Every structure is written in structure tokens, then in C-alpha cells.
Amino acid sequence: MNNNVIDYIVTCMATNSLVPNIQRIQTEHRMKLAEFWGIKEGSKVLEIGCGQGDTTAVLAYLVGEKGFVQGIDIATPEYGSPITIGDSIDFLKKSELGHRIKVDFEIDIQSTEVNYSEGYFDYVILSHSSWYLNSSEELLAILRKLKKWGKTLCFAEWDIRIQSDQQLPHFLSVLIQAQYECFKQNSNSNVRTLFTPMDLLEISQEAGWNIVDETSIYSSNLQDGEWEVKQTLTDYQNELNNIDHMPIKLHTLIKSEILLLKDSLKKGPIKPMPTFSFIAE
Template identity: 65%
Template structure:
């Protein structure tokens, strides 16, 4: 791993001012993904679900000044904490990486108003963003759309195939959130649909993509597992109270899962799940 590259990238990011070590760990993980995908200098890249720009910054570094990163996110610019999406991306665009970055917020990739020339992008990227989608059908439709615009699909998401006991609490936290979502019509949650690696590969193939190469990347220092657990333990009462038609037996099941999660947080070592990634044409 190129430490100079990591330092260069995080110096361009707003989050590094608050906690450079967290940003360093997050950036190192995304650099592993981008190197696996083979993102090359001068490439045009469409990134779906760019968020605060963690992956965007890495992609911008790799494509260089002659490349382009076009980020699209359906979220509002004021979404996110402690730094909003708008503030984070503004900081990134004002940095040394800013010339090759364009970002659109509040934009639905499936909207008729969104269009690009056929095969315009060398790569289309969905990195740790698929669980924000509302359904299997939505992911399928997005991948169908991206097939028109991009030559290579680069995908990454948490790998639900647990490899160690230390990863179980992270998985349990996202499973609880995914179960809430079955009773919602709208949501701003981190996990709205849980896709397994097998689900995503099947959906991608049904959308016309041919998966050429896949891998599992483990970045044990990532903080996301603990963040998701803390989120669930803080918000579960509000989540349960917001749902009116959940059967009491199912609610009791969720409460039992939450007790297990609380016990794990108090008494177990917590590690993040691995990341499943693939390249498709």
C-alpha cells in the first residue's frame, strides 16, 4: 500500500481535519478496492452513491487530472454528520483533486432527466452504497441503466458470509436494520435492503453484466462495525415505535436480537465484516 498516496488523498478531505486516523483507515480500504478494480489514469468514472466522497477522493487520485469522476447521490446535500455531504464534497472540490470531480446531489439515477452517451464511462462504481437502495428491483434497474453508459462495472459491499466470530455483531446490527425496513414505506436508514454476494451477482447477471473477477477484502481496522452497532442500540426504540403494523412476536424477536447485540458490544471483540468486490463487463 502506497502510504504517500494515502496521505495525499486524506489531506484533500474535510473529515481528516476532525480525525485523520479514522480517515486514513477508511481511505486505505477504498484504495484496496480501487486497485482491485484496476481504475487507471485518464479514465472516466461514474460513481453511484458517492456520499461524502470517501471513494470519490481515491478514484480522483487514480484517474489524475486527465480523468473524470462524476458522482451521483440521491441524498440531500444537508444529509450526513458531523460533516454534511455538501460541505465534504465542497472541501474535496476545492482541493488538489477537485478539477477532475463533478457531483450531483438529489439525483435519481433512474430519472429520465439523467442521461449520458452510450459507453461514455470507462468504469461505473457502486461502493458500499447498495444497501441504501429500497429493493432488489431497484438495484436491477440501476444496473440495467449503467449497462448503457459504462464499459466496466466495479462493485463493493459488506460480505455477509461471516468468516470469524468477531464479525457476527456487525452482521447482526445490519440484519436488525434490514428487518425494520420490511415494515417501512420510506426510510433514511443506513441499511434499507440487505444484499448477499450471491444476490448481487445474480442481479448483475440478470441485468446483462458478466462477472469476470471477484474477491473478498478484509480491513480489520475499519470502524464501521462498531458504528452500526452503536447506531442500532441508540435508535432501536424509536425505530420500533415508528412501525405500527409489526406483529408482536416479530417485535419480540428483534428485541431478543438487540439484547444479544448489546451483550456483544459489552463483552466481545468487534471486527467489521469483510468486503465483497467484483468486476463485470
């Protein structure tokens, strides 16, 4: 991985001025994903759930001057921290990569108003965005729609098949969140539906995609595991208090899992889970 390239991409990101080390680590991870996907120069790319543009910036660099990245996110521009996704994308669009990018917020990809020509995009991307979806049915519908527009599907999501004890806190925190999310009608949480790698492959194939390659990519310095653990330990009691129709046995089970999560923190520094990624056509 070329350090000069990473440095260049990072300077295009708004969070570089606030948390330069974090942004560099996040960008290095996205570059690993894009290199596995084999994004080619001159390509047209559609990214679903682009958020603050961590993957968008890498894609924009790789497609080059003759390429184009269309980002879509259902969130409002005011969503996100420490910088909102709107401010982050505005910063990216004002950078040297900006003319290669177009991002639309508050867009539901399932809306009949969203449409592109058949096979218009060389790649359609979902990068760490599937857990924000409300159900497997929603993911299936999205992937079926993308099949009409894109030639190649590139997918990345956390791989809950953990490989070490230090990844256990990250796994437990997302598992706990996923359980109480089942009782919500509306949510803005990071984990709304927890898909396993096996789920993702099965749903993609049901949507008509043919899996051509898959891998597990481990970026040990990513901070996401620490963030999810902190979020879970901060929020779980309020979450449980606000759900009055949860079965008492599940309520008790989640509290037991919280104790297990706290105990798992004794095993050393928190490490992120690996990332499962695949390519389909």
C-alpha cells in the same frame, strides 16, 4: 500500498481535520477496492452514491490529470455527519484533486432526465452504496441503465458471510435494521435493503453484466461495525415503537436478536465484516 499517496489523498478530505485517523483508515480501504478494480489513468468514471467522497477522492487520484470522475447522489447536500456531504464534496473540489471531479446531488439515477452516451464511461462504480437502496428492483433498474453507459462495473458492499465471532455484532446490527426497515415507506437509514453477495451477483447478471472477477477484502480497522452497533442499540426501541403493524412474533424475534447482539459484545472488540467486491463487463 504507498503511505505517501494515502497521506496526500487524506489531506484532500474535509473530515481529515476532525478525525484524521478515521479518514486515513477509510481511505486505505477505498484504495484496496480501487486497486482490485484496476482503475486506469485517464479513465472516465461514474460513481453512484458517492456520499462524502471517500471513494471519489481515491478514484480522482487514480484517474490522473487526464481522467474524470462524475459522482451522483440522491441525497441533499445537507445530509450526513460529522460533516454534511455537501460541505465534504465542496472541500474535495477545492483540493488539488478537485478539477477532476464533478458531483451532482438530489439526482435520481433512474430519472429519464439522467442520460449519457452509450459506453461513455470506462467504469461505473457502486461502493458501499447498495444497502441505501429501497429494493432489489431498484438495484436491478439502476444496473440495467448503467450497462448502457459503462464498459466495466465495479461493485463493493459489506459481505455478511462473517469470518470471526468479533464480526458478529456488525452482522446482527445490520440484520436487525434490515428487518424493521421492511415496514417503512420512507427512510434515511444506512441499511434499507440488505443484499447478500449472492443477491448482488444474481441481480447484476440479470441486468446483463458478466462477472469476470470477485473477491472478499478485509480491512480490520474500519470503524463501521462499531458505528452500526451503536446506532442499532440507540434506535431499536424507538423503531419498534413507531411500527404499529409489525407482527408480534417478529417484534419478539427482534428483541431476542438485540439480546444476542448485546451478548456478542462480550467476545472482544467489535470488528467490521469483510467487503465483497466484484468486477463485471
